[in-house]
Amino acid sequence: MSRLVEHAFYFKDPAIVARKLLGKLLVRRLGNRVISGMIVETEAYYGEDDPASWASKGDNWIRRVMYGEPGRTLIYMVHGHWLLNVVAMPPGVPAGVLIRALEPLEGVDLMVRNRGVNNLRLLTSGPGRLTRALAIDKSLHGLPVYKKDSPIQIIYHREIPDSEVGRSGRIGVKRDLDIPLRFYIKGNPYVSVGKKPKSSG
DNA sequence: CGCCAGATTGACT
DNA sequence: GTCAATCTGGCGG
Numbered sequence: 332m333s334r335l336v337e338h339a340f341y342f343k344d345p346a347i348v349a350r351k352l353l354g355k356l357l358v359r360r361l362g363n364r365v366i367s368g369m370i371v372e373t374e375a376y377y378g379e380d381d382p383a384s385w386a387s388k389g390d391n392w393i394r395r396v397m398y399g400e401p402g403r404t405l406i407y408m409v410h411g412h413w414l415l416n417v418v419a420m421p422p423g424v425p426a427g428v429l430i431r432a433l434e435p436l437e438g439v440d441l442m443v444r445n446r447g448v449n450n451l452r453l454l455t456s457g458p459g460r461l462t463r464a465l466a467i468d469k470s471l472h473g474l475p476v477y478k479k480d481s482p483i484q485i486i487y488h489r490e491i492p493d494s495e496v497g498r499s500g501r502i503g504v505k506r507d508l509d510i511p512l513r514f515y516i517k518g519n520p521y522v523s524v525g526k527k528p529k530s531s532g
Numbered sequence: 533c534g535c536c537a538g539a540t541t542g543a544c545t
Numbered sequence: 546g547t548c549a550a551t552c553t554g555g556c557g558g
Contacts, residue, residue, distance in 0.1 A: 410540045411551030459540050
C-alpha cells in the first residue's frame with residue numbers, strides 16, 4: 332500500500348524536509364512500468380543566506396523555482412549530470428532539498444538498462460547516477476511529487492529513527508555553512524561516498 | 533554566437 | 546587524492 336506524501340510536508344524548513352525524506356520512496360512511472368527506490372541520502376539548501384545555493388546567485392530560472400511552490404521538482408544540470416531537487420518552504424521563501432542517493436527497489440532491470448552498469452552499488456549511489464537510472468531529465472522539471480497522476484512521486488515507506496541518521500557537511504560545495512546539512516542513513520551501502528562526518532562523536 | 537561556471541562522475545596514481 | 550570529460554543556462558558582444 333503506497334501513501335503519497337502530502338503537499339503540506341514540503342512547506343517546512345529544508346533541513347527538516349531533508350531529514351524526513353530519508354526512508355521514503357522515490358517513484359518514477361514510465362508508461363506501465365514503475366521504477367522506485369528508497370531515499371538514503373539528501374542535502375538541504377537555503378536561499379539568500381546560503382552561499383552554496385543557486386538561489387543566492389541573482390536572477391535565473393532556478394531561483395524562480397526555488398521561490399515557488401513547494402513539493403515540485405527542480406531539475407538542472409551540473410558537470411553534465413542531471414540533479415533532482417524538491418522545492419521546500421512556502422512560496423516566497425527560497426529553499427530546496429537535493430536527492431543524493433537511493434536504494435533500488437522496483438524496476439532494477441530498467442535502472443541497469445538506463446545506467447549501462449550491472450553493479451547494484453553504483454546504480455543510484457549519487458545525485459547524477461540516480462537521475463540517469465530513473466530516466467529523470469529536464470522534461471520532468473517543475474512537476475509536483477505529491478500528486479497521484481504525476482510521473483514522479485514521493486511516498487511513505489519507512490520511518491528512520493535518529494539513531495540511524497548520520498549528518499555531515501554538504502558534498503562538492505565550495506562555500507558551505509557551519510551547520511551540517513547533509514543527511515544519510517548510517518550503514519546503508521547505497522549512500523554515496525563523500526566527506527566524512529565532522530566529528531566522530 | 534562564444535565563453536565560463538558548476539550542488540559530478542569515472543579512471544588513474 | 547587528483548584530474549579530465551560532459552551539458553546547459555546566463556551573460557556579454
